[in-house]
Amino acid sequence: MSDTATAEGGGSNKLSPWKWEEVIPFLSQSEVTFSQGFLRCRPEQWFPGFSAHWQPIFHSLNLDIEVGEVRPVLQLPVGESSLFLGSLHGEELGLLVNARLFEFVSRTYIPEAPLLAKHLLVEYFARRFLSTLVRSWSGQMEADFRFESERVLSGQQFPGGVTVSFRANGEPFSLEIGLGEKILHRLQELWIAQAVQGAGPTTTDKTLPLRLVLGGTYLSPSEIGQQLVVGNTLPLSFGGVRDASLLLHDEPWMKGELCAVGSGESPQWGVRVVGEGDERPLSPSGMTPVLYELGESDIGRTEMMLLSQPGANHGFSSQVDEPVRIVISGQVVARGRLRVRLGDENSSRSTQTLAPLLVEVLTVE
Numbered sequence: 001m002s003d004t005a006t007a008e009g010g011g012s013n014k015l016s017p018w019k020w021e022e023v024i025p026f027l028s029q030s031e032v033t034f035s036q037g038f039l040r041c042r043p044e045q046w047f048p049g050f051s052a053h054w055q056p057i058f059h060s061l062n063l064d065i066e067v068g069e070v071r072p073v074l075q076l077p078v079g080e081s082s083l084f085l086g087s088l089h090g091e092e093l094g095l096l097v098n099a100r101l102f103e104f105v106s107r108t109y110i111p112e113a114p115l116l117a118k119h120l121l122v123e124y125f126a127r128r129f130l131s132t133l134v135r136s137w138s139g140q141m142e143a144d145f146r147f148e149s150e151r152v153l154s155g156q157q158f159p160g161g162v163t164v165s166f167r168a169n170g171e172p173f174s175l176e177i178g179l180g181e182k183i184l185h186r187l188q189e190l191w192i193a194q195a196v197q198g199a200g201p202t203t204t205d206k207t208l209p210l211r212l213v214l215g216g217t218y219l220s221p222s223e224i225g226q227q228l229v230v231g232n233t234l235p236l237s238f239g240g241v242r243d244a245s246l247l248l249h250d251e252p253w254m255k256g257e258l259c260a261v262g263s264g265e266s267p268q269w270g271v272r273v274v275g276e277g278d279e280r281p282l283s284p285s286g287m288t289p290v291l292y293e294l295g296e297s298d299i300g301r302t303e304m305m306l307l308s309q310p311g312a313n314h315g316f317s318s319q320v321d322e323p324v325r326i327v328i329s330g331q332v333v334a335r336g337r338l339r340v341r342l343g344d345e346n347s348s349r350s351t352q353t354l355a356p357l358l359v360e361v362l363t364v365e
Helices: 029-035 050-060 099-109 115-135 181-195 221-227 301-307 349-354
Strands: 014-017 065-073 081-088 091-098 145-151 160-168 171-179 208-219 233-235 244-248 251-261 268-276 288-299 313-319 324-328 331-342 357-364
Touching: 029 181, 029 313, 050 065, 050 115, 081 115, 091 099, 091 115, 091 181, 099 115, 099 171, 115 145, 171 181, 181 301, 208 221, 208 313, 221 288, 244 268, 251 313, 268 288, 288 301, 288 313, 324 357
Parallel strands: none
Antiparallel strands: 014 331, 065 160, 081 091, 081 145, 091 171, 160 171, 208 244, 208 288, 233 357, 244 251, 251 268, 268 313, 288 324, 324 331, 331 357
């Protein structure tokens, strides 16, 4: 028998359930939906004239601004922030100014002024920021923007937004732009349209089978019958939690990290794409690859293009507590359960993370 697959055998170590919830991240359905559009977009591309509105005032105030990262997010870091609220076509648009940035602005320009005057100064900058943001929008729709006032921030008031990291006279800062739900969906639609632009007609009924594969092992033809026995364990010889594969037509397409999608007692398998898949490795001489499949779905051409973006997420209908499908040459030959071999049933989270995964055979087809 080869050393790629072994029976459970004796010894002090015991097979334990794999506590996946301690190892892989949870994703909400929103994180999956927006990961292929809004969260992949580059908002600064849609506001090309924004900096031109501010260069004169920065120069007159002897203020050196270097913009770093502009990042779409679904959860804004609230903390101790002042909210300056406006509306765009009736939808909320806000600027969150954290305490450090508030203090910098007031310290730089009116350090000895009373608190009310400092609030009025920061409100002026917020009003100007939001109004110039709207005016520099490159979309075709005419903007109907109204600035309201400073408001009390109540938790996660916005479903998403944009975090802007920058340096002001060498000091690092960030500010957040809160987006209402309709604005969020509008940016989602714009990025998707941009991502598939020039790819030809995408309105087709044709779909392709997509499979999520954790990894697998190799067996010789003579070992297949010996190892695919109820109660036996198979090793994970290639692949892994952070090296899972997405197969199209049973061929490697993209690679990614495992995730759990949803909340409650029955989350489903998901994957976060990290890049293009590696070519299928050559099997050792005389060996047959055995794959551990976690989920499958059908995707169309448009979703293929969106899912090929690094960072995009995809959810499957298979629940994480369902048996793993053990597949040879595209055929399900058995089903199993993910296990780890630990010396202590109360092992720590770090032990769960580092312990090698095994597949315990439950049923044989």
